Amino acid sequence: MAITLYHYWRSSSSWRVRWALAHKKIPFEAVPVNLLQGEQHQPEHRSRNEVGYVPVLRIDGHLLAESVAICEYLEETRPEAPLLPVAPYLRARMRQLVELVNADTQPLQNLLVLHRVGEGKKEWAQFFIQRGLHAVEAALRSLRAEGHQGPFALGESLTMADLYLTPQLYNARRFEVDLTPFPLALQAEAAALATESGRASHPDAWQPAG
Ligand SMILES: N[C@@H](CCC(=O)N[C@@H](CS)C(=O)NCC(=O)O)C(=O)O
Incomplete structure (x- = not known):
């Protein structure tokens, strides 16, 4: 089907x-x-x-x-x-990263909310994106300190965490958020965007012609 x-x-x-x-x-x-x-x-x-x-x-x-x-x-x-790690602890950390984006960041800068905010919506979006990315960066720092090195968010494989983090960074750039305080997030993004599936699904590949 x-x-x-x-x-x-x-x-x-x-x-x-x-x-x-x-x-x-x-x-x-x-x-x-x-x-x-x-x-x-x-x-x-x-x-x-x-x-x-x-x-x-x-x-x-x-x-x-x-x-x-x-x-x-x-x-x-x-x-x-697979897009989920096998170990329960890493699954929990993956869901933490997913929810930081899905629940705590993206909903505060989506079209509907910004429309309701009206004046000052760009600063509103920047505030919540920065707040979310600081939490993501801290989570990545603690994972690295525990020995879970990159290049992807959780280690050597692409997981759902990358599928949430990378599009959120794309949004951050649209709102002109300074990304220099988030080096670990940027490292994970670079690895994720180097994958075939990252390129194939990227908005640039789906932008309507004209
Ligand atoms: N938590 C939802 C979020 C969905 C969502 O916010 N979608 C946005 C686009 S990224 C949307 O359709 N916005 C329409 C609007 O704000 O009017 C999910 O993960 O699917």
């Missing part, structure tokens, strides 16, 4: 799922939902996801929303090319 991803090329949450699919070499059809034109608020998309967010994945006869739920479903149903 065909797999369909409803996404937007520049959405960092969509990139996470495109990346998981690319890493696992799972073919899919991509259907764009243009966030700038408000297509996420149309009944057609709201029937896929009540909160009107992308990504949504149609897979195995189901419609799945929320990138963490989607990535973990892919991992559990298609375990080849």
